[in-house]
Amino acid sequence: MTEPLVELRAVRKVYGEVIAVDNVSLSIERGKFLVLLGPSGSGKTTLLSILGGFTAPTSGQVHIAGEDVTFVPPARRPTVTVFQDYALFPHMTVHDNVAFGLVMRRVARAERRRRVEQALGVVGLEGFGKRRVHQLSGGQRQRVALARAIVVEPDVLLLDEPLGALDLKIRQQMQEELVHLQRELGTTFVHVTHDQDEALNVGDAIAVMNQGRIEDYGPPERVYLRPASLFAATFMGDSNILSGTATADEGTNVRVDTPLGPVVVARRSEGDAQANGAKVHVSIRPEHIRIGPAQGDGVLSLGEATLTEVVFQGAHRRCHARSHGGQVELILRLPPEQVVAVGDTVPIRARAADLVLLND
Amino acid sequence: MAELAKTRHQLGGFPLTRWAVYPALLFTLVFFVAPLAAMLVVSFWQRIEGHLQATWTLANYDKFFTRSYLLDTLFNSIEVTVLTTVVSIVIAYPLAYILAYRVPLRWQKVLLILAVLPFWTAYVVRSYSWLLVLSDNGVLNNVLIGAGLIDAPLKLAYTRAATVLGFVHFFVMLLTLTIYANLVQINPSYRSAAADLGASAMQIFLRVTLPLSIPGVVVGAFLTFVITIGDYITPQILGGSTEILVPQAIMLQVSRAANFPMASVMSMTLMVVVVAVYLLSSRYLKMDRL
Amino acid sequence: MTGSRLRHAPAAAYLVAVLVFIYLPVVILVLFSFQDGILPVPPFQGPSLQWYAKMFSNSRLLDALGNSIAVAVLSSLAATVLGFLAAYGLARHRMRLGGAARFFLMAPIMVSYLIIGMGLLITFNLAGIGKSLVAVGLGHTIINLPLCFAILFSQFGEHHRRIDSAAHDLGASDLQTMIRVTAPMMRPTLFAAFCLSATLSWDEFIIAFLLSRFDVTLPVIIFEMLRAGLTPEVNAAGTMVFAISMSTVLIAASVMLFRRGGK
Numbered sequence: 001m002t003e004p005l006v007e008l009r010a011v012r013k014v015y016g017e018v019i020a021v022d023n024v025s026l027s028i029e030r031g032k033f034l035v036l037l038g039p040s041g042s043g044k045t046t047l048l049s050i051l052g053g054f055t056a057p058t059s060g061q062v063h064i065a066g067e068d069v070t071f072v073p074p075a076r077r078p079t080v081t082v083f084q085d086y087a088l089f090p091h092m093t094v095h096d097n098v099a100f101g102l103v104m105r106r107v108a109r110a111e112r113r114r115r116v117e118q119a120l121g122v123v124g125l126e127g128f129g130k131r132r133v134h135q136l137s138g139g140q141r142q143r144v145a146l147a148r149a150i151v152v153e154p155d156v157l158l159l160d161e162p163l164g165a166l167d168l169k170i171r172q173q174m175q176e177e178l179v180h181l182q183r184e185l186g187t188t189f190v191h192v193t194h195d196q197d198e199a200l201n202v203g204d205a206i207a208v209m210n211q212g213r214i215e216d217y218g219p220p221e222r223v224y225l226r227p228a229s230l231f232a233a234t235f236m237g238d239s240n241i242l243s244g245t246a247t248a249d250e251g252t253n254v255r256v257d258t259p260l261g262p263v264v265v266a267r268r269s270e271g272d273a274q275a276n277g278a279k280v281h282v283s284i285r286p287e288h289i290r291i292g293p294a295q296g297d298g299v300l301s302l303g304e305a306t307l308t309e310v311v312f313q314g315a316h317r318r319c320h321a322r323s324h325g326g327q328v329e330l331i332l333r334l335p336p337e338q339v340v341a342v343g344d345t346v347p348i349r350a351r352a353a354d355l356v357l358l359n360d
Numbered sequence: 361m362a363e364l365a366k367t368r369h370q371l372g373g374f375p376l377t378r379w380a381v382y383p384a385l386l387f388t389l390v391f392f393v394a395p396l397a398a399m400l401v402v403s404f405w406q407r408i409e410g411h412l413q414a415t416w417t418l419a420n421y422d423k424f425f426t427r428s429y430l431l432d433t434l435f436n437s438i439e440v441t442v443l444t445t446v447v448s449i450v451i452a453y454p455l456a457y458i459l460a461y462r463v464p465l466r467w468q469k470v471l472l473i474l475a476v477l478p479f480w481t482a483y484v485v486r487s488y489s490w491l492l493v494l495s496d497n498g499v500l501n502n503v504l505i506g507a508g509l510i511d512a513p514l515k516l517a518y519t520r521a522a523t524v525l526g527f528v529h530f531f532v533m534l535l536t537l538t539i540y541a542n543l544v545q546i547n548p549s550y551r552s553a554a555a556d557l558g559a560s561a562m563q564i565f566l567r568v569t570l571p572l573s574i575p576g577v578v579v580g581a582f583l584t585f586v587i588t589i590g591d592y593i594t595p596q597i598l599g600g601s602t603e604i605l606v607p608q609a610i611m612l613q614v615s616r617a618a619n620f621p622m623a624s625v626m627s628m629t630l631m632v633v634v635v636a637v638y639l640l641s642s643r644y645l646k647m648d649r650l
Numbered sequence: 651m652t653g654s655r656l657r658h659a660p661a662a663a664y665l666v667a668v669l670v671f672i673y674l675p676v677v678i679l680v681l682f683s684f685q686d687g688i689l690p691v692p693p694f695q696g697p698s699l700q701w702y703a704k705m706f707s708n709s710r711l712l713d714a715l716g717n718s719i720a721v722a723v724l725s726s727l728a729a730t731v732l733g734f735l736a737a738y739g740l741a742r743h744r745m746r747l748g749g750a751a752r753f754f755l756m757a758p759i760m761v762s763y764l765i766i767g768m769g770l771l772i773t774f775n776l777a778g779i780g781k782s783l784v785a786v787g788l789g790h791t792i793i794n795l796p797l798c799f800a801i802l803f804s805q806f807g808e809h810h811r812r813i814d815s816a817a818h819d820l821g822a823s824d825l826q827t828m829i830r831v832t833a834p835m836m837r838p839t840l841f842a843a844f845c846l847s848a849t850l851s852w853d854e855f856i857i858a859f860l861l862s863r864f865d866v867t868l869p870v871i872i873f874e875m876l877r878a879g880l881t882p883e884v885n886a887a888g889t890m891v892f893a894i895s896m897s898t899v900l901i902a903a904s905v906m907l908f909r910r911g912g913k
Contacts, residue, residue, distance in 0.1 A: 054552060074556040081556050087549035091571045100567075104558035152557065377824045380739030384732040384755055384795060391792045392758050395769025402772050412776075455668050458661045473903070475669060478676045480895035482853040484869045485888035488876055489675035492682065492690055492885075499678050502692040533672060590762020592856050597876070607764050614860070620772050627765045634760060 003066065005030040005188050006051070006156060011060035013046050013212075020046040021057070022212035028156075028205075033182045033189045037199040038209035039235070044192045045160060047209070051190060052081040052158050065155055075104075078155035082162050086145040088133045094120070094144050095129035101152035119151035122181065139170045150185060157182075159191045163198065175201045196236045200224065208232045225285075226356050228268075233283040233358060238331050240289070241358075242282045246275065254357060256282055259328045260302040265357040281358040287316070287333040288354035291346045300355075302348045305330060310342055323348070396631075403624035412620060420625040430609065434629060437606040440520065441589045444527040445581050451528065452535035453577065457569075459536070460543040472540060479533045487597040490526045491517055494598075518600025526594040531587075535580040542576025543569070578641050586634050606630055676892070683885035690882045701886040711887065714871040717783055718852055721867055725790035726847035730840055732791070733798030738828055741806035742814065752803070756796045763793060767857040774861070785861040790854060794847035801843045805836060838905050845902030849895045 004027035013021040021043045028034050036044040049055040050062060053074035062070045069077050080101070088097050095116055102112045120126055123143040133141065142162060149157055159178075163171045179202050182189045193199055199206050199220070206223045208216040208231070216223050216232035227233035230241065244258035253264050265282055294301035302323065309320040319332040319340065332348075334340065406415045424430050455475065459468055481489070493499045494516040501513040516522055546569065554564045592607040599605070604612075606626055613623040682690040686698035705711055736755055740748055758766060770789050771781075779785070810832060817827040833840070855869040862870060868891055875884050 052556065054556075074552070075558045075560070079556075081553075083549050083553060085547070085549055087547065087553040089550055089554075089568060100554065100559075101557035104563065148557070377739055377828050378743055380735040380742075380828070381745070381751060382739075384736035384799065385751060387732055388755060388758070388792065388795065391770065391788055392761075392766065395766070395773040396761070398773045398776060399765070399769045402776075451668065451671075454664060458665055462658070462661045463665075471665070475672060477896060477899075478672055478892075480849055480853065480899050481676060481679070481888065481892040482855070482869050482872070482895065484855050484872050484876070485679065485891055486675065488872070488880075488884065488888065489679040491880070492678050493675055495691065497689070497691045499674075499692055529672065529675065532668065586760060586762060590764045592764055593873075607762075610764065610768065614768070614771070620775070623768060624772065627768050631761065631765060634762070638760060 004028055005065060006190075007061075007063040008047075008051075009061045009063070011047070011050060011057045011062065013043075013050060013055065014058045019212050021050065023060075024212070024214055026207065026214065026217070028188060028190065030188055031186050033179065033191065033202060033204040035199040035203035035206045036190065036192045036209055037194070037196060037203075037206055037236070039194055041211070042209040043212035044194075044209045046212075048081070048158050048160055048190060048192050051156070052079050053077045054081075079158055080149040080152060080154040080156075081158040081160060082145045082149050084160045084162065084164060086141045086162075088141055088144055088148075090133050092133070093129065094125070094131045094133070094136070097133070097144055098129075098148045098151055100148065105152065115151050116147075119147040122150065122184070123147045124177075138166050139174065142166065142174060146181070150181075150187070154187065156188045156190060159189065161192055161194070163193075171198075172201075178202055199236075206236075208235060210235070225354075226268075227283060227358065229359050230281055230283075233356065238286050240284045240286065240328075240330050242284070242328065244280055244282055246278045246280050248276065254280075256280055256357070258282060260323055261300075263300050263302075263355060264352050265355045266353065268357055268359070283356040283358055284350055284354060285333075286318075286331040288350050289330065289332050289348050290350065291332075291334065291338065291340070291348060293347050294349040298352045299349055300352050302350055304345055305348050306345045307340055307342055310340055312336070321346075321348070399624045399627055402620050403628050405621050407617070407619045407621055420621045423622070424625050424629065430626075433604050433606045433609045433626075434633075436520075436603055437589055437630075438633070440523060440527075440595070440605060441585055444524050444531060444588050445584045447524065448528050448531035448535050448584055449577060449581060452532045452580075453539055455532070456536045456539035456543055459540050468544075472537070476533050476537050479530070483530075483593050484597075486530065487526050487594045490522065490529065490598060494522050494525070517598065518602075520599065520603055522598040522600075523595045523605075526598045527588050527591070530594075531584045535577075535584065538580040538583070539573065539576050542573050542579075546572050582637065582641055585637055589633065590630060679885050679892070680889050682882055683889040685882040685885070688881065690880055690885050701882040702890075704883050705886045705890070708883075711868075711871055714866050714868045717865055718868040721783055721787050721790060721858075722848040722851040725787045725851050726794060726844050728787075728791040729794035729798045729847045730844045732795055733843060734802050734833070734836070734840060736799050737802035737806060738832060741803060741810070742824075755799050758792055759796045763854065763856050766793060767860040770857070771860050781861050781863040783862060783865050783867075786858045786867065789857040789861055790847075790851040793854070793857065794850060797850070798843040798847055801846070802836065802839060805839045810835070842902045842906050845898050849898050852891070852895055852898075 006026075006028040008024055008026040011021055011024045012019070024043075024047060036047060038044045046055060050057050053069070053072055053076075056071055060070075061068055064078055074081070089100065092100070098116045098119055099112050102115060107115070116129065117126070120128055123146050125140065125143050125147065128136075128140070128144070133144075136144065145162070162178075163174050166174060175198055178189070178191075182202075191202060203220055205218065206216075206220050207214045208223065208227075208229075210231045216228040218228075223232065224236055227236060227239070233239040233241065242258040242260060244256040244263075246254055246256050247262070248255040249267070252267055254267050256263055256265055263282065289302065305321040305323040307319050307321050311318045315336065316333045317336060317338070317340070319334060321330045321332055322328070323330055324345075330348075340346070402412070403420060404416050404418070406413055406417060406419060408415070459472055459475075463471060478486070491498070495501070496513040496515070496517070498517065500516065501510075504510045505513065550568050550572070551564050554568045559567065590607055592611055595603075595605045596608055596611075599608075606629075610623045610626045613619040613626070681694060683701060684697035684699070685694065685701065686696040736751075740751060745751060767789060770785065770792075774781070774785055813831060813835070814827055817831045818824075822830065853869065854867075855873065858867040858870050859873065866874075868887070872884060872887050872891070875881075875887065
């Protein structure tokens with residue numbers, strides 16, 4: 001396994017009484033597209049700022065490409081940041097903006113021109129060199145900011161909520177382009193966002209942050225289907241959370257008594273053995289609850305529920321239901337062809353493999 | 361159209377406020393434009409035997425541009441004004457920069473107000489107070505003699521240097537204010553981005569901060585120029601009698617000879633100079649910015 | 651940006667040096683207004699209030715003080731009202747020549763007070779109107795009008811437009827909206843514009859000098875006193891003028907600050 005390109009070791013950032021980043025350790029491999037996902041105040045932007053060198057951590061270290069860069073200023077780090085408001089120099093043309101980093105590195109004019117043209121080509125803005133910043137649309141400015149960053153070939157590209165200011169359609173388009181760009185360049189990207197759809201669209205790996213800590217870290221599929229913590233389960237999409245008591249630990253599985261009845265959940269590989277009587281949480285994604293009697297191996301009955309709300313959402317029907325056992329409120333996502341109405345009482349089931357035992 | 365009128369009636373009448381701007385426009389017409397027009401007209405008349413006569417001649421202009429002692433006043437004025445503008449900017453810019461970027465945020469407004477407060481001494485009073493500092497038995501000479509650095513008092517008052525000093529004192533405060541206001545509204549992300557791309561502090565200043573602050577400097581410089589070139593008090597109190605500037609010449613014509621035509625000629629010339637400077641710097645000057 | 655104390659030293663030194671330069675004459679002025687002696691220059695013998703006493707028993711000076719206040723208040727009132735009307739009218743309605751109107755209203759800023767004063771002097775002379783404080787007041791109004799207009803116009807944003815629409819929606823006429831809704835909303839700005847104009851009028855010399863005859867304003871009196879000779883009485887008068895100007899500005903500034911809860 002290759003040595004990780006970026007290593008954060010026990011990084012802490014404290015502002016007076018406020019702990020912005022609480023003991024974060026993270027390794028990022030070269031060529032990966034990492035997303036820092038979290039609500040505002042989760043510390044993701046502070047962490048990015050520490051990576052970029054704009055903020056020094058209160059304690060802990062930052063290593064990039066094997067060197068300790070904790071206190072190295074942004075100018076001398078192999079990172080470049082794309083700011084939320086792009087920060088394009090308003091008094092310079094597109095060409096001069098993109099060329100700025102090269103001028104600082106004393107690249108010769110001819111070489112500079114070649115590389116600027118190339119970078120503009122990569123982001124799809126060939127021939128835009130002579131334009132002025134105020135003549136560009138939001139999406140175009142975004143690309144110029146990207147071009148300016150990639151032209152100096154940094155080891156790590158840091159993006160601070162770069163798509164926040166764009167319209168939905170353009171945002172989705174840019175998400176795809178960012179992924180293509182990252183694959184083409186092979187540069188390590190670290191992308192901060194609060195939008196979990198965006199995180200799923202672009203990331204190779206997602207770090208879910210909450211209150212200065214990383215609650216979950218892994219590939220998108222894993223983080224979504226098997227979230228590690230309560231926060232991760234509820235922040236990334238909807239989740240039904242059942243509080244229960246562990247009754248038996250059977251090695252790979254754990255039996256849990258929940259308000260919807262007894263269930264069997266796969267134990268987390270990294271989790272500790274659950275003691276009998278321990279209070280646990282089980283998470284089920286809305287789309288994993290199905291209507292109908294439990295049939296076949298590995299399918300659990302969850303009792304009966306009455307639908308309280310049904311809303312057609314295009315690709316699915318979003319339903320609220322109240323279960324008869326334990327009066328638990330549930331969210332369901334049913335396929336559109338399944339016609340249901342408010343007030344229907346239905347049996348519900350789920351596959352045991354889709355249930356997730358949460359750490360807290 | 362009828363529909364619209366009906367709605368207006370329901371809303372309570374014709375929008376009277378459509379006329380709201382006219383009182384001010386009328387006032388400006390009567391008390392600004394008309395006087396300037398009158399002055400232009402009078403510059404072509406002459407004062408003969410104690411009375412103003414509508415002779416319609418260029419004689420006054422001729423006199424102004426051929427009599428060297430009159431033309432000198434124009435050159436002196438321009439020199440003093442340019443000198444004042446340059447020196448004031450050179451002193452004020454670093455001060456504004458320090459306030460905007462080196463002083464902790466908490467102290468910025470306080471220090472700014474502190475630096476600008478003496479701006480509100482009356483013009484007459486301020487020029488006079490420099491006399492107290494610069495004259496032969498003034499504070500500066502007293503201190504220097506008392507410290508044994510010089511034997512006889514330096515002749516500082518009643519010189520061009522004193523005039524420029526008096527002006528610079530005023531405009532350093534004005535320019536600090538305008539340049540500071542300009543610097544703080546420059547998006548800090550620009551400087552962060554430049555630093556991120558490898559720029560040193562000096563490079564950030566030369567390539568980002570300075571270019572973006574030029575418009576603010578030009579506005580300040582323009583104000584300095586206009587106010588200085590038309591100022592009577594400071595050169596009158598501090599400048600002495602060896603050199604006369606245009607405003608002083610104008611006042612001489614008015615008070616001693618009641619020679620309005622001549623005074624008008626000189627005023628018109630001053631206006632032309634100012635308009636020329638405005639046109640030169642108009643790229644940076646939009647009226648809403650003032 | 652972190653840096654050692656030493657790195658900050660040149661900047662701090664410059665700051666101090668310029669501040670000393672700025673305050674030097676003011677300090678001297680105020681200090682020697684308390685001079686116990688005849689000359690307003692060193693050595694300082696004092697403190698004494700004799701010159702303030704002399705100043706307050708100078709009836710001509712006291713008259714000038716009253717005149718200055720009257721002219722300042724009235725001309726600023728006029729400038730603020732005219733400026734507000736103009737700003738409101740232009741902000742609310744898109745006039746075809748709106749840009750030209752704005753330029754026109756701001757034009758006096760470009761012209762020296764001396765020339766404005768001269769123009770007024772000549773015009774009044776041609777019209778047979780004599781010099782008076784009223785003439786001075788008119789002159790001060792015209793020089794303050796662009797300032798008031800600019801300050802007030804810059805404060806009209808989308809916010810105001812929407813509130814205007816809401817008022818109309820509820821049945822108010824244009825005039826009612828302007829008087830009952832917009833003007834009160836802009837009270838702090840109106841106050842600030844008024845104070846600024848008042849201080850500028852209060853300090854103004856050349857127009858007052860040109861357009862007044864026997865009844866003069868304070869700066870003109872001080873100029874007269876200067877011509878008679880330098881005594882600490884002038885310092886006292888100057889200090890008083892300064893104190894009043896400064897207080898007005900500080901009051902206006904704090905009203906603006908407290909309204910927005912800090913700029």
